Amino acid sequence: DNGGLRESFRAFQTYVKTYGEPLRLPYVSQYTPQQLYFLSYASMWCNNIRPEELRKQIEMSSTTPYKYRVNIALSNFQSFSDVFKCGPHSPMNMTDKCVFGDKIYIKPNICTTPECESAGKALQDNINEFADPCDDFYRYACGGWEVRHEMPADKNWLTAYHILDDKLQLIIRELLSQNRSTKTRNARGMTPLIEALKSVGGWPIMGQSGGYNDSEFDWKDAFVKHVIKSESSPVFALSVLADANDTLVNRFYFSRSTFGLSRSQLLNRDDYPDIFRAYNKFILQSAILLGAKNNRQIHRDIDSMIDFEIKLAQLSLPPEDSEDPNVWYNRISFEEFNQLTHNRVDWLNITNSLMTELNETIRMKSDDLVIIQDINYFINVTQLLTTTPKRVIANYFGWDFARSMGSHTDKRFRDIAFQFIRVISEVERDVELWQSCIRSVSESLPYAVSRLYVGKHFTPNDKQMAQNLIHDIKLAYNELIVENQWLDVKTKAKSIIKLNAITDNVGYPDWILNNTDLDNYYELVANDTDRGKRRLRFHIQLHHKRPAALNYGAIGRIIGHEYTHGFDTRGSEFDSKGNFRNWFTEEAKKTFDEKSNCFVKQYSSEYVSETDMNLNGRNTLGENIADNGGLRESFRAFQTKARKVCMQFCIGEPQRLPYVSQYTPQQLYFLSYASVWCNIIRPNKLGRQIEFFSHSPNKYRVNVPLSNFQPFSDAFQCGPHSPMSRKDKCIVW
Secondary structure, three states, rough: HHHHHHHHHHHHHHHHHHHHHOOOOOOOOOOOOOHHHHHHHHHOOOOOOOOOHHHHHHHHOOOOOOHHHHHHHHOHHHHHHHHHHOOOOOOOOOOOOOOOOOOOOOOOEOOHHHHHHHHHHHHHHHHHOOOOOOHHHHHHOOOHHHHHHHOOOOOOOHHHHHHHHHHHHHHHHHHHHHOOOOHHHHOOOOOOHHHHHHHHHHHHHHHHHHOOOOOOOOHHHHHHHHHHHOOOOOOOEEEEEEEOOOEEEEEEEEEEEOOOOOHHHHHOOHOOOOHHHHHHHHHHHHHHHHHOOOOOHHHHHHHHHHHHHHHHHHHOOOOHHHOEEEEEEHHEEHHHHHHOOOOOOOOHHHHHHHHOOOOOOOOOOOOOEEOOHHHHHHHHHHHHHOOHHHEEEEHHHHHHHHHHHHOOHHHHHHHHHHHHHHHHHHHOOOHHHHHHHHHHHHOOOHHHHHHHHHHHHHHHHHHHHHHHHHHHHHHHHHHHHHHHHOHHHHHHHHHHHHHHHOOOOOOOOOHHHOOOHHHHHHHOOOOOOOOOOOOOOOOOOOOOOOOOOHHHHHHHHHHHHHHHHOOOOHHHOOOOOOOOOOOHHHHHHHHHHHHHHHHHHHHHOOOOOOOOOOOOOOOOHHOOOHHHHHHHHHHHHHHHHHHHHHHHHHOOOOOEEEOOOOOOHHHHHHHHHHOOOOOOHHHHHHHHHHOOOOOHHHHHHHHHHHHHOHHHHHHHOOOOOOOOOOOOOOOOO
């Protein structure tokens, strides 16, 4: 009995590896094929027997009564315990198993590399065994992580990514070996900022030291100087990007700039009294530090500035409306742009003045095309600028400049800024200066810093592994598109063409390893304007000695997530060449919108008790589609990888991990998937995430996609009525 069970199950597993996962059965579709095997095994022994006949069997028959031919054989078989998740102390999972011909019994294949030891221990520490994985998988997979981590004083949100990023910052610090002395910076004090403010038109609030002349001030000239000489762009923002409707051509994009407070805060002043007091104090102390006097005039100026910023916010659109292509893509000529704003502003002159200041020989013409994002904002704000006193505009421009550049002065300004930051973010300590410097250098010179990093920390093997991973995910996505039931033939074909047109840039471009090429790059000041083709970048450590479940669960889902962005609500508006063009048939687009709306309703129904808020399913729609699609693609790729590897190299299932060897490879995949989202977060930060962010909070990036995914429910045996196995699942890709 025991041997026959093992032999037949081995044969069944070989069949699965060879031909793929069998179909499920109606009426009992909640059971996996492996569970159906054991149910079928037991069903042949179902019987009814009178007591006297049972007694005869026990005394005289050479076979054991049927009940025990089922239970004892199965309790000796580890694969049964794994499939039905029988704990080590359950009657159906004997501690001392009897096996005749032990070569037939396949013990779990446990990875023993140092990387596996480390990964297994980390997962064990992350898990909260008191939680129910079918009730709240995030709590189950990350509860231990949350207990083990304390919120750093300089953060209001700590994630596994933040910890990796902090380690990366330390590595870059060592690579740069920069001089961390603050003597020169402190010796210069505010002088560089004061002189810079004078060069862009001055800041009236500073009084005589501000360099402001009311009769000479023109906000259009000041805007050009601000864009050229600082990191600020007051009221309006200007950038050069590929035309969304013709990606071979670069064009100027005009949009609104960012505000000192969030749009929601500016529009609901009475709801944020503490934040407005802190903002007022931030402006006041900054101005005084730069030479202003604390008198009635300065308070009038600050009040006028904030009122002006509130008016700008009132004329802007909420984030969720920015997804509408009629808002973010309006291509017109400079002449039409001028006419649209009733010739209150000569946008062509502003643009060419910028080119002149940059010593560029290119000049735009009136019939050249420009792209406007949120046309109504420009129409209404240019009207506002004509009716607003010059001093108010100049003060707002000056504050925008000081706010963006003040951190480059000495410690006094950073301390003032931090007092404001701690009110809006709840952090208790400012980040160290060296961290700000490292981040600034990394953002300004990404390829140069990457050259230093990859020379010591990113091997060709790492890059090849990432390339293999990407290949597998793309192949899995291709299969999902082919199998898709709601796409018509025409749209399906175009989807596959677009998927295969995506450029996969892994780790780093090879040319940065050549110092001459790297120098030439920065001499040319090249711009990366590849819009519509998603570029994949990773700064996560890859471990080729770890089981595939971990890499596909943690990193593979990132790759899948980014691929899916090419087909989400925004990405689906771009064709295979990256141009803004509809490529869906009318029927396919209608179905896509219906399926997308399922996600809107689903996420919006999620209540967050810590903030007494519901998620914003509309604002996070694109990211939610990408989260769900990335999960499906990476799991499909993992399953394919596991079958291939085991058919070539291993007997039985893929490798398990030490410390957590009770988990199957499929369960390890989902634990790894969840582990990258483990986090702790302060309540105010969580509230702002829900209100403003395009991503859902981490807990819901775990639980909602998994509850939409039947293989997860199968792996953890979540019944049809459990929270982690939704009856009405949302699926797009």
